[in-house]
Amino acid sequence: MRIIAIPQHECSELLKRVSVGRLACSLDNQPYVVPVRFSYEPDCIYIFSTVGKKIKWMRQNPKVCLQADEIGNSSNWLSVIVTGTYLELSVPQYHTAQLEHARKQLAQCSEWWRIPLARTGDRSLVSSIETVFFRIDITSMSGLRAMYEAEETAQTVGGL
């Protein structure tokens, strides 16, 4: 088995294929990481959430990191790491075009809206839950692929 770096376009392809990743934020240098459902497009990532710990932290420190992967087994996996900046789309200037775009992108993930809202036990409270759409503006993206030796000889991707 060998682990090699993958080019940017392969990172993008993974982010298009998968819709669940792990989002890390940080406050006072304490990191916090949670699973999220996302929708990727070049240069940014869209996420929908209820207002909880991660949103409160990202409002104070917009530096974030998102990791996504496809894991076959311990010798066959692909992992991408994105760093970026949190941008909340519910402030007035994003109400129209950007917010509608985020909604459309995320609507492609079936049931994306059920996960954050499911945290209330009382359905009558759903309308009063504060939710946000946010965007991560990507500043860097890198990826690694683990492969068996047999596959490796057939690949042209440069090694580390």
Next chain:
Amino acid sequence: MRIIAIPQHECSELLKRVSVGRLACSLDNQPYVVPVRFSYEPDCIYIFSTVGKKIKWMRQNPKVCLQADEIGNSSNWLSVIVTGTYLELSVPQYHTAQLEHARKQLAQCSEWWRIPLARTGDRSLVSSIETVFFRIDITSMSGLRAMYEAEETAQTVGGL
């Protein structure tokens, strides 16, 4: 579907069952999250790694967060979040008992040692790669479970 908090013993059970998680560290409030293979035991988590970005960051800021999950589908998953402190086991006082214990724990994950070492293309360099065993001393642990309504009625775990 509903999402509920799970008790500490269910968090522990998940961490015993799974061996891959996502570890987040932070430097200058920039979070960084990577997949890791780990071995859990009460109060701490053992990890083996080559010395790269995450180790350099955790040496400067030992606050970490680890997330692990079992995802069946969007309405059936379990996720645990651990916060803790990084402790490197290669400093002299840990050379004997603790380090040997970490080795034994991690040896139970087959091939745990291949993943970090696979990042060199030249096998002759393996012996010169700097590696570390480290431990995360757990300070807090919490977990959430998503379940279908039908399952929910059969559960006794308290909702949020």
